[in-house]
Amino acid sequence: MTSSISILQDVFENYKCAVYERDVEKFLSTYAADVHIYDCWGNWECKGISLWRDNVIEWFNGLRDDGYY
Template sequence: MSEALAVAKRFTDTYSAAVTGRDKTAIMSLYAPDVRVFDLWSTWSHEGADTWGDSIGEWFDSIESGTHSATFTDLRAYGDHDVIVAESFVRYSWHSPEGELEWMDNRLTWALVQHKGEWVIAHEHTSAPVNAETGLVVTKREVDAHHPNS
């Protein structure tokens, strides 16, 4: 495993555990103070860790009881000792109040940089494709057996 992929894997593991535990402090420990986040939801961009932390707090506050997870697949990472770009698909899943399993898929890219000797996320970008016919965001990823990265 390359160093870049090992760093990215540590980030996805920490992020996943923080989502499961609804641990805002653990998630925010991954981000640079001046992070810029292009999130899939509502706000055009979040400027700085305080603003992004507020959004994370609102997300965790909105979560009803039950099991929640963030599962990363097809993680890739490129870079060296200064900058790493990590990309992955991430599935956010939870059980609805009726007990049904619900989920939403995103595409995720992180730009990781060194800050005071530690890797941090300097930029995060999440997205999902838009259905050309309906104009709606597609949040359920169908995996084609002939093209596993679809």
């Protein structure tokens, strides 16, 4: 169980750092190439990492330096 918690903590830390740094590739590294995302912003559905990458780039470009929109 401890190793599972550690893995989850690593995923959350990667997510947090990637968003803070606006590092698209780091952010996408936790997703499979055939990811299927349902999102609330812009495109409601993304099938595949390339479409998800486009949404993430748009999201990161919309962040201000303080981390908010």
